[in-house]
Amino acid sequence: MHYFLENVPERTQKPREKGFTMVMDKGLSVRQAEDFLSVGANHVDIIKLGWATSYVTANLQDKLNVYRAAGIPFYFGGTLFEAFAVRNQFDDYRKLLDKFQVPFAEVSDGSVEMDHDKKCEYITELSKQVTVLSEVGSKDEEKIIPPYKWIELMQKELDAGAWKVIGEAREGGNVGLFRSSGEVRSGLVQEILTKIPFERIIWEAPQKAQQVYFIKLVGANVNLGNIAPEELIPLETIRLGLRGDTFNHFLDK
Amino acid sequence: MHYFLENVPERTQKPREKGFTMVMDKGLSVRQAEDFLSVGANHVDIIKLGWATSYVTANLQDKLNVYRAAGIPFYFGGTLFEAFAVRNQFDDYRKLLDKFQVPFAEVSDGSVEMDHDKKCEYITELSKQVTVLSEVGSKDEEKIIPPYKWIELMQKELDAGAWKVIGEAREGGNVGLFRSSGEVRSGLVQEILTKIPFERIIWEAPQKAQQVYFIKLVGANVNLGNIAPEELIPLETIRLGLRGDTFNHFLDK
Amino acid sequence: MHYFLENVPERTQKPREKGFTMVMDKGLSVRQAEDFLSVGANHVDIIKLGWATSYVTANLQDKLNVYRAAGIPFYFGGTLFEAFAVRNQFDDYRKLLDKFQVPFAEVSDGSVEMDHDKKCEYITELSKQVTVLSEVGSKDEEKIIPPYKWIELMQKELDAGAWKVIGEAREGGNVGLFRSSGEVRSGLVQEILTKIPFERIIWEAPQKAQQVYFIKLVGANVNLGNIAPEELIPLETIRLGLRGDTFNHFLDK
Numbered sequence: 001m002h003y004f005l006e007n008v009p010e011r012t013q014k015p016r017e018k019g020f021t022m023v024m025d026k027g028l029s030v031r032q033a034e035d036f037l038s039v040g041a042n043h044v045d046i047i048k049l050g051w052a053t054s055y056v057t058a059n060l061q062d063k064l065n066v067y068r069a070a071g072i073p074f075y076f077g078g079t080l081f082e083a084f085a086v087r088n089q090f091d092d093y094r095k096l097l098d099k100f101q102v103p104f105a106e107v108s109d110g111s112v113e114m115d116h117d118k119k120c121e122y123i124t125e126l127s128k129q130v131t132v133l134s135e136v137g138s139k140d141e142e143k144i145i146p147p148y149k150w151i152e153l154m155q156k157e158l159d160a161g162a163w164k165v166i167g168e169a170r171e172g173g174n175v176g177l178f179r180s181s182g183e184v185r186s187g188l189v190q191e192i193l194t195k196i197p198f199e200r201i202i203w204e205a206p207q208k209a210q211q212v213y214f215i216k217l218v219g220a221n222v223n224l225g226n227i228a229p230e231e232l233i234p235l236e237t238i239r240l241g242l243r244g245d246t247f248n249h250f251l252d253k
Numbered sequence: 254m255h256y257f258l259e260n261v262p263e264r265t266q267k268p269r270e271k272g273f274t275m276v277m278d279k280g281l282s283v284r285q286a287e288d289f290l291s292v293g294a295n296h297v298d299i300i301k302l303g304w305a306t307s308y309v310t311a312n313l314q315d316k317l318n319v320y321r322a323a324g325i326p327f328y329f330g331g332t333l334f335e336a337f338a339v340r341n342q343f344d345d346y347r348k349l350l351d352k353f354q355v356p357f358a359e360v361s362d363g364s365v366e367m368d369h370d371k372k373c374e375y376i377t378e379l380s381k382q383v384t385v386l387s388e389v390g391s392k393d394e395e396k397i398i399p400p401y402k403w404i405e406l407m408q409k410e411l412d413a414g415a416w417k418v419i420g421e422a423r424e425g426g427n428v429g430l431f432r433s434s435g436e437v438r439s440g441l442v443q444e445i446l447t448k449i450p451f452e453r454i455i456w457e458a459p460q461k462a463q464q465v466y467f468i469k470l471v472g473a474n475v476n477l478g479n480i481a482p483e484e485l486i487p488l489e490t491i492r493l494g495l496r497g498d499t500f501n502h503f504l505d506k
Numbered sequence: 507m508h509y510f511l512e513n514v515p516e517r518t519q520k521p522r523e524k525g526f527t528m529v530m531d532k533g534l535s536v537r538q539a540e541d542f543l544s545v546g547a548n549h550v551d552i553i554k555l556g557w558a559t560s561y562v563t564a565n566l567q568d569k570l571n572v573y574r575a576a577g578i579p580f581y582f583g584g585t586l587f588e589a590f591a592v593r594n595q596f597d598d599y600r601k602l603l604d605k606f607q608v609p610f611a612e613v614s615d616g617s618v619e620m621d622h623d624k625k626c627e628y629i630t631e632l633s634k635q636v637t638v639l640s641e642v643g644s645k646d647e648e649k650i651i652p653p654y655k656w657i658e659l660m661q662k663e664l665d666a667g668a669w670k671v672i673g674e675a676r677e678g679g680n681v682g683l684f685r686s687s688g689e690v691r692s693g694l695v696q697e698i699l700t701k702i703p704f705e706r707i708i709w710e711a712p713q714k715a716q717q718v719y720f721i722k723l724v725g726a727n728v729n730l731g732n733i734a735p736e737e738l739i740p741l742e743t744i745r746l747g748l749r750g751d752t753f754n755h756f757l758d759k
Binding site for chain 1 (some may be wrong): 509510511512513537540541542544545546547548549714736738739740742743746748749750753754757
């Protein structure tokens with residue numbers, strides 16, 4: 001902050017349990033990773049290497065070193081976990097996390113059919129090795145999970161050892177928590193919040209209107225994910241009531 | 254220009270009064286700022302640090318030095334002015350402009366209710382210190398200002414000391430001059446042009462179809478704003494009739 | 507590849523006749539060009555300097571040197587060819603290719619009316635100098651070419667000397683092969699594939715759903731073009747069944 005404005009919402013500081021921002025890297029170069037950190041490292045809490053992009057990027061180790069040097073944890077997207085699990089290569093996945101010293105892992109079932117007890121076993125097993133984020137919601141826009149079921153799944157995954165649970169949206173923000181138009185399933189979100197503490201949830205919200213929805217509903221310090229690197233600074237202004245969308249929301253309070 | 258094509262529309266040269274391009278920087282790194290200048294510095298006339306993004310970027314002073322060294326003026330988005338004004342911190346805003354040696358300022362009321370005489374006073378007051386751009390139009394898609402009123406507001410703001418007036422569109426191009434679909438309010442635009450000289454107006458036009466509309470209506474040397482850095486080169490080709498959208502428009506003349 | 511997954515579709519290796527990816531550069535800086543190559547050079551087969559962007563970029567020669575050093579061929583978009591042709595400056599165009607040592611050229615008629623025999627003459631003439639890609643389809647969304655005509659045009663252009671033919675889509679993916687909504691004209695595509703070998707076609711497919719369509723229809727090694735640099739890695743994961751969209755498609759086989 002280079003200057004001072006009065007009456008701006010107070011933000012949590014790192015390491016954050018809430019007010020947490022997860023950025024999605026879907027194939028950045030080393031320089032591009034350095035670039036977004038040079039502008040907003042203080043606003044990023046964790047970086048996801050989107051789905052299985054790490055499988056095909058030539059610069060993986062060097063880029064992880066950049067994130068490590070910045071003190072920002074990172075993890076492989078859940079689709080990579082699923083790709084190993086569905087091939088019965090779970091042990092290879094565990095070795096992979098060790099090889100690259102990855103501090104977090106995501107357990108998801110967005111693309112595969114997986115028995116929920118089995119999913120919870122993966123969570124429990126992996127949480128002995130790394131910090132686990134688990135994800136609820138399908139990548140298939142046809143699969144609608146009713147609210148009571150979302151809550152049950154989230155609670156069981158937290159009980160199994162997940163540090164936080166993620167609400168699925170994909171890079172596009174058009175499945176899971178959202179309709180295919182990007183509109184928030186607000187009944188779903190509000191019902192989840194009656195049962196699961198907001199600090200334990202990361203809402204994937206790549207679209208601006210989605211971010212605004214959660215910030216107005218939960219507050220400046222809601223946990224949000226799937227933020228594109230170039231949207232990190234815009235998101236921070238929305239959290240602080242310094243963009244048109246939330247300008248009056250926070251002033252009125 | 255590395256080669257020569259005949260019968261391409263003539264472009265104005267810097268410093269431009271018309272044919273002016275305003276690029277929006279919503280949180281670039283120093284390297285990213287250098288990058289777009291290395292490709293098209295000659296096509297950029299002014300850079301806006303979008304809304305209040307400067308409040309949360311870690312690299313502000315270094316980046317302004319890059320723009321300064323390139324001889325390209327810059328200013329803070331109108332929302333930052335409004336954030337100071339609504340908190341009765343206008344004097345702090347003036348000091349901020351001095352501290353960072355910012356040569357331009359935008360006076361807007363896109364997010365606040367502001368008496369128009371008061372807005373004009375801000376314009377007059379700030380124009381003693383910097384060159385003022387004033388902006389007409391709300392960021393609220395529900396607020397529709399009729400054409401005669403746009404004209405009256407624009408004229409008063411120019412009379413109060415604004416160098417040019419900006420037509421509001423936001424980063425998305427979906428309010429003010431445009432419907433929420435992005436469609437141009439063409440009756441509005443054409444009525445404004447019967448009363449305000451086109452050189453005095455900067456049209457925010459982030460979407461390609463919007464840029465094409467204004468270039469076809471006003472010509473290659475219309476003033477356009479809210480251009481994303483990666484759209485600077487594409488815009489220049491549209492101005493020159495070297496993209497499909499205006500290819501035949503200029504050839505036919 | 508930093509780790510091993512079983513049962514992933516086999517990809518062709520460079521120099522590729524099929525499984526080919528064409529990236530569109532619409533005004534990258536030298537550093538940005540280096541950046542995407544540092545992550546995925548092995549997945550890029552050719553780079554198009556989109557339409558006539560090369561006319562207005564300040565860094566043309568330096569950037570071409572980057573591509574040349576990486577061993578990746580490049581060419582100017584078809585609109586530049588058309589801009590020269592329509593001005594009766596075809597000889598200047600040929601000199602331009604020599605001056606910049608451009609190894610490929612695109613012959614298209616997306617923005618101009620051109621007699622098809624004349625277009626084929628250009629193809630034949632240019633193929634004495636460079637490798638020619640020819641493009642079928644209009645940039646005008648109102649101009650619908652029936653499938654039998656697409657096939658006839660494509661076949662004649664291949665016969666005239668084109669190495670491969672490109673199906674038009676523009677940067678946006680909303681003309682030619684696609685409806686203005688981006689939806690694939692699937693009847694057209696499937697009819698073309700009954701007559702023209704898939705290795706000889708490059709499908710412009712800038713949108714993810716379009717890429718997924720072609721990969722599911724033709725396979726991992728379909729030729730795709732107009733890929734934005736930041737979508738190169740995501741595309742490669744879709745080809746390999748490592749993104750949600752094709753995850754089960756390839757597993758089921």
